[in-house]
Amino acid sequence: xxxxxxxxxxxxxxxxxxxxxxxxxxxxxxxxxxxxxxxxxxxxxxxxxxxxxxxxxxxxxxxxxxxxxxxxxxxxxxxxxxxxxxxxxxxxxxxxxxxxxxxxxxxxxxxxxxxxxxxxxxxxxxxxxxxxxxxxxxxxxxxxxxxxxxxxxxxxxxxxxxxxxxxxxxxxxxxxxxxxxxxxxxxx
Amino acid sequence: xxxxxxxxxxxxxxxxxxxxxxxxxxxxxxxxxxxxxxxxxxxxxxxxxxxxxxxxxxxxxxxxxxxxxxxxxxxxxxxxxxxxxxxxxxxxxxxxxxxxxxxxxxxxxxxxxxxxxxxxxxxxxxxxxxxxxxxxxxxxxxxxxxxxxxxxxxxxxxxxxxxxxxxxxxxxxxxxxxxxxxxxxxxx
Numbered sequence: 460x461x462x463x464x465x466x467x468x469x470x471x472x473x474x475x476x477x478x479x480x481x482x483x484x485x486x487x488x489x490x491x492x493x494x495x496x497x498x499x500x501x502x503x504x505x506x507x508x509x510x511x512x513x514x515x516x517x518x519x520x521x522x523x524x525x526x527x528x529x530x531x532x533x534x535x536x537x538x539x540x541x542x543x544x545x546x547x548x549x550x551x552x553x554x555x556x557x558x559x560x561x562x563x564x565x566x567x568x569x570x571x572x573x574x575x576x577x578x579x580x581x582x583x584x585x586x587x588x589x590x591x592x593x594x595x596x597x598x599x600x601x602x603x604x605x606x607x608x609x610x611x612x613x614x615x616x617x618x619x620x621x622x623x624x625x626x627x628x629x630x631x632x633x634x635x636x637x638x639x640x641x642x643x644x645x646x647x
Numbered sequence: 648x649x650x651x652x653x654x655x656x657x658x659x660x661x662x663x664x665x666x667x668x669x670x671x672x673x674x675x676x677x678x679x680x681x682x683x684x685x686x687x688x689x690x691x692x693x694x695x696x697x698x699x700x701x702x703x704x705x706x707x708x709x710x711x712x713x714x715x716x717x718x719x720x721x722x723x724x725x726x727x728x729x730x731x732x733x734x735x736x737x738x739x740x741x742x743x744x745x746x747x748x749x750x751x752x753x754x755x756x757x758x759x760x761x762x763x764x765x766x767x768x769x770x771x772x773x774x775x776x777x778x779x780x781x782x783x784x785x786x787x788x789x790x791x792x793x794x795x796x797x798x799x800x801x802x803x804x805x806x807x808x809x810x811x812x813x814x815x816x817x818x819x820x821x822x823x824x825x826x827x828x829x830x831x832x833x834x835x
Contacts, residue, residue: 463750562651
């Protein structure tokens with residue numbers, strides 16, 4: 460059986476404090492987010508709204524929504540967790556999909572995500588270099604549907620660019636109406 | 648395309664007030680909920696925690712998680728919405744599934760839910776008599792994973808008993824660790 464921790468609320472708070480320095484913030488599609496110096500990543504329900512924040516995004520980890528057993532097992536065999544000492548580079552990519560995506564049935568979304576766009580398979584090619592955690596926020600409100608957090612070593616950052624570049628060319632990305640690409644490095 | 652409204656936060660507050668009279672509250676599996684006279688059903692994010700409540704459960708509507716296009720279309724062709732004048736009976740059934748369920752991959756959960764348990768097909772047999780809305784709460788915390796709300800006319804209440812009875816005999820229900828069955832009628 461896969462290890463599957465209970466849902467974890469995670470807040471990403473941009474401002475003057477936090478363990479991550481924001482190096483670059485690029486609007487890929489739709490409205491951007493304001494620039495800030497640092498990002499604070501806080502886990503758990505104690506992460507209260509921060510009145511001084513430039514912005515704050517919150518999401519929860521969850522169960523698998525599309526991944527099949529054979530895919531989950533293949534991923535589990537090679538992927539590594541967050542917090543590796545060498546993984547001093549990170550990316551936070553908040554995404555919102557359109558109403559047409561959310562009106563699709565489960566089999567239609569799966570077909571676009573994997574059979575047409577190879578979302579899971581593409582990600583496999585970048586394991587274990589890139590570690591990843593997906594946070595859902597559509598059901599709890601807020602301006603995005605997903606917040607994906609990636610970590611890798613500096614020498615793998617260009618490979619990470621290849622991955623997000625490939626995903627942005629897929630049929631799945633036709634449903635993305637807002638995307639911001641935020642690159643970070645661990646603050647000294 | 649299916650009409651698919653955005654996620655809606657709904658709170659179910661048991662206490663002395665509300666449009667629904669609680670007629671019966673039966674623990675089916677695991678810990679029960681406390682008895683109360685009335686249930687208040689409030690939609691939208693304005694539904695603040697109620698300090699005087701006997702209990703309060705909150706969940707959000709969401710996109711389809713298992714339903715295929717052909718099933719969704721068949722359901723949409725016959726189902727009716729909440730709030731029908733003749734539907735003066737209701738049921739609220741909060742359910743929690745175990746960790747083994749949530750550790751399954753998407754195809755494994757779908758196979759148990761439909762190919763083995765015929766969850767969607769069973770429900771079809773009771774349309775349009777029984778109207779239904781599913782609220783998710785696992786990712787937002789709280790003691791249950793799902794809150795399902797049903798409405799029907801008094802003469803269809805015994806058919807509703809048949810439906811929940813059939814579901815409780817399925818393979819899917821082996822994963823249910825907590826369930827409370829609350830029956831209500833519209834307060835005069």
